[in-house]
Amino acid sequence: MNTNFNITRRVALGLAVGAMALGVAGPAAAEANFSGKTVEWIIPFSAGGGSDTWARFNAPLLSKYLPGNPVVVVVNEPGGGSTKGTNLFAARAKPDGLTILGTSGSTQFPYLLGDPRVRYEYKDWKIAMASPTGGVVYTSPSLGLNGPEDIAMLKDKNLVYASQGATSLDLVPLLGFRLMDFDVQHVFGFKGRGDGRLAFERGEVNIDYQTSSAYLKSVQPLVDAGQAVPLFSWGVLNEAGEVVRDPTFPDLPSFVEAYETLTGAAPSGPEYDAYFAFFTAGFPAQKMVFLPGETPDEIVDAYQKAFEDMKADPDYQANADTVLGAYGQVTGVLAQALFEKGTTITPEIRAQVTGMLAAEYGVKLGE
Structure with a gap:
């Protein structure tokens, strides 16, 4: 693995201290089985962008390492600054592991700013993997x-x-x-x-x-x-x-x-x-993979283990830096820490930015 990854990983380790204090556990042995199933990976953006590229790189490797080797298909649901596809996931995804969501900073920001189009709550979901980027x-x-x-x-x-x-x-x-x-x-x-x-x-x-x-x-x-x-x-x-x-x-x-x-x-x-x-919210904690909050732990564990296992795959090691850049994809405590970092800002910063957007760009957001 490229040693440049250590920079980002050490930052994530620092963020993880608080999560460890809360007793967040790492992935356990997988017990789920997805044999004969199809997993839909919702990407709330159009094809060709960073999130789409990221998901399409990971999808076949995820298929290879999830128990039962399901087909993993990327489904683009663009619109509303990524809120359309994310709202669909929040409303329709079942806790069976067959629908996952890939978010970006463009999904975090409307949530952080109180955008009225947001019909999702990050705290309702369980994180499977986090991927810093630049x-x-x-x-x-x-x-x-x-x-x-x-x-x-x-x-x-x-x-x-x-x-x-x-x-x-x-x-x-x-x-x-x-x-x-x-x-x-x-x-x-x-x-x-x-x-x-x-x-x-x-x-x-x-x-x-x-x-x-x-x-x-x-x-x-x-x-x-x-x-x-x-x-x-x-x-x-x-x-x-x-x-x-x-x-x-x-x-x-x-x-x-x-x-x-x-x-x-x-x-x-x-x-x-x-x-x-x-x-900080948009790049060190930019891309994340989520499952519905009611998803059984054994399914979440299976996803986390698959994301960990695929990092040892020769295809991943040969191509990850070229496709994704010199960043690490993390699970467990590190992912939880980045999750919390990427979905939290101070009320003062929120007020400052929403005020500027309203005054200079005519963008008025809900509280």
Whole structure:
């Protein structure tokens, strides 16, 4: 396994201390059997984005290691900034292990902000696996940039960004671009980051970001062809909780480094506090797999064991870094700790962000 994974894992271990104090148990031996069954893995986003890529990489390996080797199919249910598919899971999924949900920061954020479209409660679910990830911001070469060192050239440009919505994971670039004082028009209503990338490829927008898995698969070829210019990654957290370079993209500056290049100082203040809170909830704890809360423990244990076992599979070890990036997928205490981190913000941060969204973007959310 790539040693870069240790960075993210050590952060998760630090977060796990509180969960261990609560007595959260790790996975036990599986007793369930899914022989002859089909498992539907609901992804509340369109095809081609980071969550879809992540699920489609994991699905055949999950099938291989779940007892009985069921067929695992990925079902895309986009809409409502990921709330549509997630609401469907909350309303219809039975506790039999045959329907699982893959969430992203774009699913966490509406919940954290009190979005009225949310009809789901994270506390009602049991987590099977958590997957930290990263992301890269890139722009069009038509703007005249050659690389990250030219980021200051964006200060006087009119930028257009294809957004899933102000309460989706796209809140991180919204807050980040505001902090950098970029002039960005956020076009809301896209059903997934894959759709945003296609809009970039068509020339409809000129700045975009993709999570690591989608960037590696779909944007790196654009960079290689001279059709996209990477600017920075969001970065990852080190053991001290500080933002450092993403090990998947060691040659790219982190957001903090890019900000310092623009301003000559490290980011600070209430606006950075808000950005940092949603970055933390959205990336170190970004992608998670859930089962309904009433699911028997033996089924949850079977899923956790399958996710653990597949990490020793030669196909996983050979391809995980290339497809997903240098991050670890975790279960048990570590997953529970990331789960809690990714679904919690302070009331003060919530009020600050919802107030800004209402005043500047006309997005009014429920309490």
